[in-house]
Amino acid sequence: MKRKLILASILLSLLTSRSTILWSQESEKISPSVQLQYFKDNDQNSLLKTTLTFSRNRMANPLKGMRITFYAVGEKKTKLSEVVTDEKGVAVYKLKHESDFLSDKNGLWPFTSEFTGNDTIDPGKSELLIRDVSLNMTLNGTDSTKTIVLNLKKKEKGNEVPASGETVIVYVPRMFSLLPIGEATLDESGSASVEFPSDLPGDKEGNITIIARIDDHPEFGTVEKKTILKWGSPSSYSIPAGHRALWTKTPPKWMIYTLSILLLGVWGHYLFAIIGLIRIKRISRKNKKVEPKELFIK
Numbered sequence: 001m002k003r004k005l006i007l008a009s010i011l012l013s014l015l016t017s018r019s020t021i022l023w024s025q026e027s028e029k030i031s032p033s034v035q036l037q038y039f040k041d042n043d044q045n046s047l048l049k050t051t052l053t054f055s056r057n058r059m060a061n062p063l064k065g066m067r068i069t070f071y072a073v074g075e076k077k078t079k080l081s082e083v084v085t086d087e088k089g090v091a092v093y094k095l096k097h098e099s100d101f102l103s104d105k106n107g108l109w110p111f112t113s114e115f116t117g118n119d120t121i122d123p124g125k126s127e128l129l130i131r132d133v134s135l136n137m138t139l140n141g142t143d144s145t146k147t148i149v150l151n152l153k154k155k156e157k158g159n160e161v162p163a164s165g166e167t168v169i170v171y172v173p174r175m176f177s178l179l180p181i182g183e184a185t186l187d188e189s190g191s192a193s194v195e196f197p198s199d200l201p202g203d204k205e206g207n208i209t210i211i212a213r214i215d216d217h218p219e220f221g222t223v224e225k226k227t228i229l230k231w232g233s234p235s236s237y238s239i240p241a242g243h244r245a246l247w248t249k250t251p252p253k254w255m256i257y258t259l260s261i262l263l264l265g266v267w268g269h270y271l272f273a274i275i276g277l278i279r280i281k282r283i284s285r286k287n288k289k290v291e292p293k294e295l296f297i298k
Helices: 002-027 253-289
Strands: 033-040 046-056 059-062 067-073 077-084 090-094 109-115 124-130 133-141 146-156 159-162 167-173 178-185 191-195 208-217 221-229
Touching: 033 109, 033 124, 046 067, 046 109, 046 124, 077 090, 133 208, 133 221, 146 167, 146 208, 178 191
Parallel strands: 033 221
Antiparallel strands: 033 046, 046 059, 046 090, 067 077, 067 109, 109 124, 133 146, 146 159, 146 191, 167 178, 167 208, 208 221
């Protein structure tokens, strides 16, 4: 009887430990974040972009090498493509055929991207409803005044109508980011104008890129129109000989002096410590050679 109780307790402990291990493994599964975005570029190309990440230590970490499935969802669900995420956790699909653009009863394009998950990552999906828009940019310029005229039309029930009340921002590219130079709210006809600054530097011939964009709109996605004109001030970015800067091969003198002083201080401390160790070793050898005097007590 006692042996049966011992065997039962062992089995119960094994089952408990097994269930604990399984529960801990399940609880450690990653819960991903799936973000689906729509882009329409200057060449009228439509792109679906899915970003797959997970949160750790309050930071978004990409999940690379994961298979994302894109769907067009109208009256029926149609598989568009499977794309593997890159090092940034991004998968991009370029919409190609008319069959990719299935519309619902409101004339919207419903898209879905799905991640099926695996042993360590939970599944996830993201949905998006897009209305097709057409963004046009007309540039009118004289020697004194340069104007950018914007027009936006959206499709409703198969017809193009003005997209009034929307905001379009105009940018010019700078070294590290886009510089906003104007913001326009479209009127009832879906049009607005922005005055272009006359003092913006361009390249050595005065060429400058002008970008009109609607960023991450909940219904239109991101839509962009851009062109290049000689509306900038001619600028020369050639570096003169002997010029010292952080971005040149020859660093500035103040940096060389500062680094030299810091390195001299560090190596000086090392040298001081080595000299101290040598002196301690010599003093200890001298103390060993000194024989203690014998004291005779009469």
